[in-house]
Every structure is written in structure tokens, then in C-alpha cells.
Amino acid sequence: MFFGTKQKNYRLKEFFKNNWLYLGLYLVALIVASYYLLRYDKLIIHQMVNYWVGNPAVDTFYKYFTNVGDGIFVVAIGIIVLLVSMKRGVYVLLSYAGAGITSSILKASVNYTRPFAFFDYYKKHLKLNLVDGVEMLGERSFPSGHATAAFAVFTALALSTDNKIAKIIFFVIAINAAFSRIYLSQHWLFDVFVGSLIGTFYAILFYFVFYTSERFNNKLNIFKPN
Numbered sequence: 001m002f003f004g005t006k007q008k009n010y011r012l013k014e015f016f017k018n019n020w021l022y023l024g025l026y027l028v029a030l031i032v033a034s035y036y037l038l039r040y041d042k043l044i045i046h047q048m049v050n051y052w053v054g055n056p057a058v059d060t061f062y063k064y065f066t067n068v069g070d071g072i073f074v075v076a077i078g079i080i081v082l083l084v085s086m087k088r089g090v091y092v093l094l095s096y097a098g099a100g101i102t103s104s105i106l107k108a109s110v111n112y113t114r115p116f117a118f119f120d121y122y123k124k125h126l127k128l129n130l131v132d133g134v135e136m137l138g139e140r141s142f143p144s145g146h147a148t149a150a151f152a153v154f155t156a157l158a159l160s161t162d163n164k165i166a167k168i169i170f171f172v173i174a175i176n177a178a179f180s181r182i183y184l185s186q187h188w189l190f191d192v193f194v195g196s197l198i199g200t201f202y203a204i205l206f207y208f209v210f211y212t213s214e215r216f217n218n219k220l221n222i223f224k225p226n
Contacts (some may be wrong), residue, residue, distance in 0.1 A: 011212045022158045022167040026200065029175055033193050042188045043126075046115050049182050049189075053129035058183075063131050066180035068173060069146025071100070074153045081157070091210040092156045098202040099152035103145050103195065112142035115185040134184050144187040144195035150177035151199030159207045174199075 016023065036045050053059065067073055074096050082089025117138030119128040130136065151174045158170040178196055181187040187195075 011208075015207070015212070018162065019159055019167070021164055022155070022171055025168070025171045026155075026196075029196075030193075033189060037190060037193065042190060043118075045189050046182065046185070050129050050185065053131060053183060053185075059131045062176075062180040062183045063134055065176060066146060066184060066186075069144075069148075069150035069177040069181070071145075071149060074149045077153055077157075087210060088160050091160060091206055092153055095152045095156040095199075095203045095206045096149055098206065099148045099199045100145070102198050102202070103143055103148040106143055107140045107145065110142045111139060112191070114138050114141040115188060119185070128185055131184055134186075137186060141187055142191050142194065143198060144178065144181045144191040146181050147178035147187070147192040147195030148199045150174045151196040152202050153199075155200045155203035156206070159203060160211070 036048075040048075075093070078089055078093040078096060080089075081092050114137055116128065116130075116136040119126050120138075154170040154174040154177075158167045161167065174196070178192045181192055182189055
């Protein structure tokens with residue numbers, strides 16, 4: 001029992017040692033988001049972000065970049081990774097599947113109004129800057145499915161590589177995909193915040209299943225070491 005505990009502690013230390021950069025960046029993002037969530041009302045936060053909407057280049061960027069968190073896109077990434085490495089591909093796809101199912105259950109359980117519907121209801125007093133060509137949704141805001149998917153997939157990719165530059169790139173992609181949902185007025189900050197937590201949770205959970213569990217890997221011999 002003592003040996004098992006010692007081995008688990010070693011695996012945890014290795015996990016943090018290998019992934020401190022990505023986890024550190026994500027922790028900073030969580031702290032910043034928490035500061036705003038605790039200090040300001042969701043409406044005020046959204047107005048702060050919405051104030052910057054209107055720059056043609058930025059609008060166009062987020063209009064298309066938000067698709068990085070779309071289900072079809074992340075599944076396509078998982079399949080591509082699967083063709084290169086079966087173990088890593090299944091890890092990425094299962095991380096997305098677990099996070100996606102959890103997100104869908106919460107969306108079906110919590111009927112939370114999206115920013116567009118909220119501002120539209122009070123349109124006589126509140127103005128919302130919108131990006132042209134973006135279809136606006138009104139219901140099922142919590143949590144953000146795009147943020148959930150982006151953080152599940154790109155956290156999984158980041159945790160399963162030793163390349164520090166790649167880890168930073170994956171974080172930048174995930175955080176911008178999540179931020180795009182606020183910028184486009186599809187979600188509140190809290191929706192994105194929780195979505196990122198769900199995605200990251202499943203990526204870490206399945207990381208320990210695929211990369212530290214000897215019992216699991218011995219049973220599934222089809223998986224190569226990487």
C-alpha cells in the first residue's frame with residue numbers, strides 16, 4: 001500500500017513537472033476571470049468586452065476562429081491525431097466526449113438566457129454591438145459548449161506533448177476559442193469559465209487513465225507507448 005501511494009505521488013509530481021507551463025497559464029486565466037466574476041455583475045463584464053466589438057479585423061478573426069470549438073472541427077482534429085497515434089487520438093476524442101456529454105446535460109438542465117436575448121429584451125436601454133454574419137442564439141447559454149470542447153481537446157493535446165512551444169500554442173488556441181464566445185455575444189463569461197473547467201477536468205482525468213495507469217495500458221495492448 002505504501003509503495004502504491006509513493007508511486008502515485010511520483011506520477012503526480014511528474015505530471016506537474018511536465019505540464020507546469022500549460023497549467024500555470026490556465027491558472028492565471030482562471031484567476032483573472034475569477035477576479036472579474038467576483039467583482040462585477042455579468043452584465044457589466046459583458047459590456048466591457050462588447051465595447052471593443054467593431055474593429056473589422058478583430059471581428060472577422062473571431063467570427064471564424066470561434067469554429068475551432070465547434071464539434072465537427074474538434075472531432076476532425078481527434079481523427080487526424082488518431083491516424084498519427086492511436087493512443088493519443090483516443091485520448092483526445094474521449095476527453096472531448098466526456099466533456100461534451102457533461103456540457104450537454106447541463107445545457108438541457110439549466111435554461112440560461114444568452115447575452116443576445118438578454119440585451120434584446122432590454123433593447124430600449126441597453127445597446128449590444130454585434131458582428132455581422134453571426135447567427136445569434138438566445139437560450140441554453142450555460143455552459144459554453146465551444147469553450148468546453150476547445151479546452152478538452154487542446155488541453156489533451158498540450159498534456160500529451162513534451163514540446164513547450166506546442167503547449168503555449170494549444171493554450172492560446174483554447175483561450176481564444178473560449179473568448180470568442182463572449183466577444184460574439186453568444187455566452188457570458190461565467191458560461192465560458194465553467195466550460196473551460198469541464199473541458200480541462202476531462203483532459204486531466206483521461207490523461208491519468210491513458211498515460212499513468214499501467215493496469216489500463218496492459219489490458220489495452222493495442223495502444224503504443226505514444
